[in-house]
Every structure is written in structure tokens, then in C-alpha cells.
Amino acid sequence: MIEVKVSKLLGKSVISPSISDAGTICIFGKNGSGKTSTLLMICGFIVPDSGKIIINNRDVTLLQPQKRSAVFINQDSYFPNMDVDDHLTHFMDRKNSKAGNVNIEEIRNIMGIDFSGKVKNLSMGQKIRVSIATALMTGPQVLAIDEALSNLDDKNHVIGNLKDYAGRSGMDLIFVTQDQADSELSDHSYRMTDGKSERLF
Numbered sequence: 001m002i003e004v005k006v007s008k009l010l011g012k013s014v015i016s017p018s019i020s021d022a023g024t025i026c027i028f029g030k031n032g033s034g035k036t037s038t039l040l041m042i043c044g045f046i047v048p049d050s051g052k053i054i055i056n057n058r059d060v061t062l063l064q065p066q067k068r069s070a071v072f073i074n075q076d077s078y079f080p081n082m083d084v085d086d087h088l089t090h091f092m093d094r095k096n097s098k099a100g101n102v103n104i105e106e107i108r109n110i111m112g113i114d115f116s117g118k119v120k121n122l123s124m125g126q127k128i129r130v131s132i133a134t135a136l137m138t139g140p141q142v143l144a145i146d147e148a149l150s151n152l153d154d155k156n157h158v159i160g161n162l163k164d165y166a167g168r169s170g171m172d173l174i175f176v177t178q179d180q181a182d183s184e185l186s187d188h189s190y191r192m193t194d195g196k197s198e199r200l201f
Contacts, residue, residue, distance in 0.1 A: 002142060002172050006041055006051030006061075015041075016051075017197040019190060024163040025174040026183040029192030035176035036074075038192070039144040042174065043072040055141055055172075070142035075151060077131040080120035087119055087130055092137050107133045110161040112154065125152050136165070145175040149182075159185045
């Protein structure tokens, strides 16, 4: 469960999303509407000026990113000099019981990873698949994806796989997009306009 009711002044714009849902959540809106900033606040990379961020009944508003079990992914969230196999397992925390139960072959299938080699030699779509799979391998409570899914040629299929996995694992998936049609694949949809969120379903 993700509960967000915060406000943040960034430059001359106020970002003040209000979100309260679990499962697969889509936020759509134009460039500059506050979508990415919302994810960065959820994941701890931007600290709000006021308000609260609650993940599974735990107040994480002021916690460092590594302490809140929320992973942020964008199209650059990869380490180019690593091999695919090493990349997938490098960030696993064996002390995390959820991570210990993650099946690497299942994650490969979810993300369509049937390739190997150095990450820097992969296509953009393949790099994104590796980034998301690596995040899943850590067993996060929240996976936040910033528009990276739009680079996949089988975007709808992958979102469907992620939604199914989120439902089975108890993870919350929140992704942002400029394409409102993507929200049809989610459990809940929010429109972001001028820093404010509107829940559609």
C-alpha cells in the first residue's frame, strides 16, 4: 500500500500529489507535470517540504532511499560494464526474506531476458529489461518505473507480467507514462497536471 500526500516546491512549481492505493498504479501526464518528482519522493531521492509518505503502514517520509524498500528505475538504471547474469544478482540482499524467495528464472521470463553479454552492448530495450529484473531480484515492497517501459516493443505484455507478479508477490508497482492508454493495464490510474494528481480509478 502506497500512501502519498506531500508538497514540494521545485523551482517555481509546487508538486503536491495525493495517492492512496495498492497493486499496479499508473500515473500519466505531460512532460513537466510532476510525475518523475512524485516517484523520486516516494523512493527518497527528493524530500518533501510537508506531508507524509507511507509504505505498507510505515512512515518513510524522512528515510534514506536504501532504507525504504522502494526502487526507482529509469532508462539509465544500469551498470554498463557488468555481465547480464552478474547484474541481475549483484544487488540482492540475502538478509531480505522476500529477496531470498525470488526465482531468477521466473524474473528472466517476466522480463523476456533470453540474452547475455555485457550490458553496455545491449539494445536500449534490453538494458531496461535488465534494470527492472535487477530491481525485482532485490524483493522490493515498491517498484517505481519512470517511463522506461515505453522503450519496450512488447510493453503491454511486460506490464501485464509485472502486474501479475506484483499481485502474487505483494509488491506495489507504480509507473509513469505520457500515454493515457497505458493506464488501462493498471489497477489504478492517476492523471498528473501542474503538480497535482487526480485519481481516475
